Amino acid sequence: MNRRTLILDGAQAASDVREQVGLDQIAPVDPYAIAEALGIRVRFLPVSMEGFYQKGMPPRIMLSALRPLARKAFTCAHEIGHHWFGHGSTIDELKADDRQDSDIPEEVLANAFAGLLLMPSIAMRRAFNSRGWKPATANPLQILTIASEFGVGYETLLTHLSMTLGDLPRSSRIDLGKWTPQRIRKRVLGDDDADGLVLLDAHQQATSVDLDEGYALAVPRGATIEGAVLTPRQTIEGYDVYNAVGRGRATVTTPDWQIEARVAPARFTGPANYRFIEDPDE
Numbered sequence: 474m475n476r477r478t479l480i481l482d483g484a485q486a487a488s489d490v491r492e493q494v495g496l497d498q499i500a501p502v503d504p505y506a507i508a509e510a511l512g513i514r515v516r517f518l519p520v521s522m523e524g525f526y527q528k529g530m531p532p533r534i535m536l537s538a539l540r541p542l543a544r545k546a547f548t549c550a551h552e553i554g555h556h557w558f559g560h561g562s563t564i565d566e567l568k569a570d571d572r573q574d575s576d577i578p579e580e581v582l583a584n585a586f587a588g589l590l591l592m593p594s595i596a597m598r599r600a601f602n603s604r605g606w607k608p609a610t611a612n613p614l615q616i617l618t619i620a621s622e623f624g625v626g627y628e629t630l631l632t633h634l635s636m637t638l639g640d641l642p643r644s645s646r647i648d649l650g651k652w653t654p655q656r657i658r659k660r661v662l663g664d665d666d667a668d669g670l671v672l673l674d675a676h677q678q679a680t681s682v683d684l685d686e687g688y689a690l691a692v693p694r695g696a697t698i699e700g701a702v703l704t705p706r707q708t709i710e711g712y713d714v715y716n717a718v719g720r721g722r723a724t725v726t727t728p729d730w731q732i733e734a735r736v737a738p739a740r741f742t743g744p745a746n747y748r749f750i751e752d753p754d755e
Contacts, residue, residue, distance in 0.1 A: 479585060480637060482582060483581075483582050483583075483588075484585065484586075484589045486558065486586050487586050487587075487589040487590035487593065490553070490590060491593075493511075494507055498596065499593070499596045499599055500596070500678055500679070500680075501622055501623045501624060501677075501678065501679040502591065503681060503683075504550040504553060505549060505745045505746070507550075507553060507590070508534060508552075508745075509746065511553065512531055512532065513531065513533065513534055513556055514531050514532070515533075515534045515535075515536065515744070515745035515746075516535055516743065516745060517535075517537070517741055517743060517745065518535050518536070518742060519538050520537050521537065521539060522537050522564065522566055523537060523544075523551075523565040524537060524545075524548040524551070525552070525562070525564040527562050529562075534552040536549060536552075538741055539740060541669070542669060542684070542685050543625050543629065544626055546624050546625065547588075547591065547625055548565065548587075549745075550587035550588075550590045551583045551586070551587040552565070553587070554582065554583035554586030554587055554590070555579070555583050557586065558579070558582055558583070560579050585637060588629075588633045589637065591623055591624065591625055592623050592625060592633050597619075597634070597638060597640070600622060600676075604674070604676050608634045609642055610645075611649070612649075613627075613649060613652035613657050613660075614660075614661070617654070617657055617672055618672050618673075621671045621672045621673055621677070621682070624679070624682070627653075627654045627657070628650070631649055631650060658670045658689070661691070661709060662689060662706075662707070662709070662714065667687065667689035667716070668685060669684075669685065669687070669689070670690075670691065671691070672690075673690070673691065673692050673693075673725075675727065675729045675730075678730070679732060680732060681733045681734075682725075682733070682734050682735070683735050683737070684735065684736045684737070685737055685740075685741075686719065686737070686739045687716075687739055688736075689706060689714055689715070689716055690714070690715045690717060690734060691712040691713070691714045692712060692713055692715070692727065693729075694708065694711055694712055694713050695713070695727070696727045698723055698725055699726075700721065700722055701718075701719060701723070702718060702719045702720065702721040702722065702723045703717060703718070703723045704716050704718050717736045718736075719751075720737060720750075721735075721750075721751045722735050735748075
């Protein structure tokens with residue numbers, strides 16, 4: 474197995490998928506919307522696994538409702554990879570968020586595809602350069618900021634920067650890995666009573682951000698919030714922090730950007746496109 478060749482194949486496929494669904498190679502993307510555009514149905518189930526891809530007409534992706542928010546997004550992209558490469562039906566068992574690549578070629582390919590679909594190398598360069606940061610010298614809060622913009626997990630971004638892109642030296646990877654998301658939340662918020670923390674700064678370019686009820690969202694101070702699903706929590710240096718308290722949508726507006734904040738119930742089960750609908754019967 475030539476791992477480098479598989480990674481390059483995954484990168485090309487990720488670029489092709491973005492192009493096919495009308496997306497550029499820089500902006501953060503919604504893997505659930507990509508699945509829908511490719512004719513794949515996505516559903517969340519209360520099962521102890523990462524997810525599975527079911528080949529058929531239509532093809533289906535099943536994801537564990539029990540996994541962390543960002544992990545579900547990465548797994549969705551991973552299963553899209555299985556679909557794109559024509560793999561048969563697959564089951565992905567539980568893995569650590571900073572997992573090493575598998576030795577199974579199909580899994581290496583799907584992992585590379587997922588990472589580069591969500592975090593293309595050109596998009597990573599833009600994200601760091603626009604802020605005057607470098608992966609090799611980034612601190613935990615900077616890594617969380619980039620991860621939040623692209624809707625991926627803290628450990629997932631570290632693994633992508635170090636193993637796929639080669640932009641993060643091993644020593645820096647080890648040091649940053651000592652900072653768990655829970656530890657960062659406590660450092661930023663002063664406590665750890667939020668189920669997750671998403672931090673968006675003035676440089677982010679996403680058009681939507683996904684949250685689960687119980688998450689905290691930090692946005693530049695003075696941002697305007699329209700929608701009852703976000704309630705004020707606290708103010709920290711440079712940011713206003715809101716709690717995600719209900720299912721639905723809110724609009725966050727700053728002088729630099731506007732974004733739709735979408736809140737789903739914690740451990741939501743059902744079709745992915747229903748997760749933000751306040752009344753699924755509507």
